[in-house]
Amino acid sequence: MYVTTSPPPFRDPGLPFGTRVDDLLARLTPDERIAMLHQFAPAVERLGIGPFRTGQEALHGVAWMGPATVFPQAVGLGASWNEDLVRRVGEAVGTEARAMRSRDDRVGLNVWAPTVNLLRHPLWGRGEEGYSEDPALTTAIAVAYTRGLRGDHPVYWRTAPVLKHWLAHNNETRRDTSSSSVRPRVLHEYDLRAFRGAVEAGAVAGVMPAYNLVNGRPNHLSPQLSEHLRTWTDEELLVCSDAGAPTNLVASEKYFDTHEEATAAALRAGVDSFTDHGTDASVVTGRIRRALEQGLLTGADIDTAVRRHLLVRFRLGEFDPGLDPYAGTTLRDFDTAGHRALAREAAEQAIVLLKNDGMLPLAEGTRIAVVGLLADECKTDWYSGTLIRRSSPLDGLRERFGAAHVTFAEGADRVRLKCGAGWLQVPGAPADGGAPAGERPAEEGALDPALLAGRTDLPPLTAGPEPTELALIDWGGGAWTLRAPDGRYLSVAEDGFVRASADQPGGWVVQETFAPEHHDDAGGHLLRHTGTGGYVSVTADGVRIAEKGEVFTVEFLERGEEAVTRAAATADAVVVVAGNDPHINGRETEDRTTLALPPHQERLWRAARAANPRTALALVSAYPYAVADAHAELPALLWSAHGGQAAGTALARVLAGDVSPAGRLPQTWYAADTDLPDLFDYDIIGSRQTYLYFEGSPLYPFGHGLGYSAFAYEDLTAERDAHDADLLRVSLTVTNTGPVDAGEVVQLYTRAVDPPVLRPSRQLAAHRRVHLAAGAARRLEFRLPLSELGFWDVAHARWTVAPGTYELLAGASSADIRLTASVRAEGDPHAARPVREAGLEAVSYDEQRGTEIVDRTRTSGDAVTPADGAAGGQLVFRNCDFGEGGVRSVTVEASGGGSVELTRGATATTVAVTPAGGPYDYATRTAPFTASGVHDLVVRLRGSVRLARLTFPSAPNPRNTTR
CATH class of the missing domain: 2.60.120.260 (Galactose-binding domain-like)
Structure with a gap:
């Protein structure tokens, strides 16, 4: 007699996921269920279930797991205004996550991306991670990216995207204790909208709450998770905590007295996965068990969260490898020719031409001086993968125009440092070179960010009779980096010694920046190491960081502007490449303090301009700058976010005219710091923030961007849809009237003519990026829900469209409106408060x-x-x-x-x-x-x-x- 054993229902692909999840949940013991609530869920070997980790960073490429294709920063993808492009980038990133996982099972498929926090304030340190200050543009780009990450299979997902960071999070200063005061209108008309569209599109697996509080309550206890987020979809959503945030509820926020109370409250509010204490799950699981014992939680609370966790794993095909269409992805799908071409295309489409008085494009044979602190850099940020290939502006221009036609001057100051013990000296590098510090090693995976120590196998600096010439870069705000003659940056390792060991500044705590502190009238300075707070001192064992430091005098051998002047004077045209290092003065944990370009870089463009009027300023940065003087004095300005591995090639192709730039600004560029509200003021209506309400004159308005052609807008019509009275059909014709094939971003805004409450001066409703041959025309149609004309009526706690006249404004930016049409809405009368x-x-x-x-x-x-x-x-x-x-x-x-x-x-x-x-x-x-x-x-x-x-x-x- 033969006995056959049927597989359990959770292994049956013919059953609905919900049924299979319920079956598997019932087979798990209470301890196994609790274990799944930590970020690192262990295997359940008796059921043949492997381990699972929530959280793989994938903001603009797979991050922290070693080499990967690096695309432009998220704000650069936002500047493309191109959903099709961004969807393809999402597909590539999701595919590389699958490919990398085929080699290393520590690569996760629950990806924590994209960041949809609105770029309300340009001094926010993490502005590079968002798409736009506008909720409609942010939604469009986020939907595209998540659809690419998710894939288009009706059942199985390529990766499972989690949106960051719920909710109203725009400051790094006191980010775990500050509270964002968000009135109902701002909540419903602004912050919630950025999340809602992506969730409703069906490609989002969950969200991550932010560190901050909203209206006095930590985001990890947000009632909006149940009141709003989970009402937008019939699908279950997984809520993953931010790293360490559950502990913050007691430790820094002091919102609860015990971790058991805090953990129970977060779980009941809707947090399903706890990212806390790195890989040590025992702390979190212990808190959950004690909360159960104290009656703060029920088994049903645990089951609800575990069910959401399991559903993500079923969607990712974990239990159906034979049916998962993405299971066959291998390393042959990694770093492909298609991905490399897409990285270049994305970098090209992200470039915004801010001003052009005829200088660009540069003609063939032009002798070009490319100068500036970022001229030979291809910077990455905290959420970048490791570059497989690199293209700086210098690389790109030499490749495009020929090395003989391109000269280079970085513009760093050349200095020597002297103290009482002698000149600062850098020993030579070992023959093998070794691995540089400042990079996140792949084996760290997605563990909690920690201090990244530099190399200790190199000899430390010394002081003696023979000086070493150093390159000094002043990034502004008291942040210096110092570089040895062989290109290595001075860095501090865990033993406290200073060595020339870093390829680039980087790490969770940057070890390569030093702040000069004035000491005496003779020009002496102490050098404070910003990573540790200690000072550079000289000991018998070498130069190290201590509580008390040496007094150094800085001898300038050559100022950077002198080298720039020489290069500029002999060129036909100058390209000054300026901007930020994404690890310094504005990043996660650190807000910026000013919109101004650092003085060092200000000196460089002014020196170039004085030597050669044909000078263009190319800003490569994660953030806007206030560059009113440069705009007034220079014939051309461009901006790009850090553009990933192909940034230099893309910039060169735009400068040469091979590509007509069509990127558009995704946020307002203000003229001065005085235009800005307080960083902590989240009331965009009351304090007139973003292009929606700003009443001043920006340097460059939202949606601004130029190209090498011209476009005519004609025949704007707006009418009710014949089959759906709740839709407006808006159409217009756009024609490329210029001499070259080019792209244009057609932008459609709405405006309430006589609103009963303060409304935006204009608000983006739709957009379309089109590419037209010279002389070609295209009729564009937009379908706009009438509800988009509405606002949150605080008097009656509802979304409403007030009756009246509304304008449809079509143009090339929020300030460059070409056509206007009007429609009448028969909405709800604005009644008095009862x-x-x-x-x-x-x-x-x-x-x-x-x-x-x-x-x-x-x-x-x-x-x-x-x-x-x-x-x-x-x-x-x-x-x-x-x-x-x-x-x-x-x-x-x-x-x-x-x-x-x-x-x-x-x-x-x-x-x-x-x-x-x-x-x-x-x-x-x-x-x-x-x-x-x-x-x-x-x-x-x-x-x-x-x-x-x-x-x-x-x-x-x-x-x-x-x-």
């Missing part, structure tokens, strides 16, 4: 001054408090309807201590709020307040009061009184 029936939520104000939004409870709701209790704050509620019968009292629901003053015309009432416990101990207090009809209401807050709600009981109807 305060007598519904009361007033404090957070539903129309205007505010001096307040911030805080958490009403630890789990849900908002309240409003003065940002400065002594100075007080003010809320304005427009068009409050107190009814014909009116009201005679107000009930204030508040906590803390202080006062709430209500003013309606000449009527004022002050309600004292006496402390009655902690910030979440709300009480109600009633006071006389008389009002009838429709009026604006002003509410002033003082002290530590936290106002949650106002209610207005109806006045008695005199006709119904008894005698």
